[in-house]
Amino acid sequence: MPIYWECDRCTACCRWPGDVRMEAGEAERMAAHLGLELDEFIRRFTRLNRQRSGLSLDEKPDGSCVFLDGDDCRVQPVKPRQCRGFPNLWNFPGFDQVCRAKPRDVSADEWRRRIERDSGVNQPAGGDSCADRPG
Ligand code: SF4
Numbered sequence: 001m002p003i004y005w006e007c008d009r010c011t012a013c014c015r016w017p018g019d020v021r022m023e024a025g026e027a028e029r030m031a032a033h034l035g036l037e038l039d040e041f042i043r044r045f046t047r048l049n050r051q052r053s054g055l056s057l058d059e060k061p062d063g064s065c066v067f068l069d070g071d072d073c074r075v076q077p078v079k080p081r082q083c084r085g086f087p088n089l090w091n092f093p094g095f096d097q098v099c100r101a102k103p104r105d106v107s108a109d110e111w112r113r114r115i116e117r118d119s120g121v122n123q124p125a126g127g128d129s130c131a132d133r134p135g
């Protein structure tokens, strides 16, 4: 039976260092959500990623994501897919030591339903592993 990790919104993943990368169209959606023009959004809230190959969300001086506001995400309805996918679609060895998501045994259908709800992604139960900032 697949395991679905149920997020308890502890926000730890919004506070550890790393890149929150944006896919095509995500900057535009976040800019619209915030009522900003795209160029202003990019100037105020993004930086070059560590590979210097594209843009990531900027960080505050304490290393947390620029959009973390208390325990809330200012772009929650339109947050990047990278944020939506953690920890079910990607994670890293030992992630459950720092992430408080609860493992739930669910059927494959239920797993797919929940993943679609969370991320808009339709894929077989499983997921990728990699090490970066989830958001
Ligand atoms: S995914 Fe994990 S680390 Fe991130 S907010 Fe949810 S429980 Fe916390």
Ligand code: SF4
Binding pocket: 013, 014, 020, 057, 065, 066, 067, 068, 069, 072, 073, 074, 075, 076, 079, 080, 083, 134, 135
């Ligand atoms: S954009 Fe992602 S990393 Fe930033 S606060 Fe929202 S969920 Fe967290």
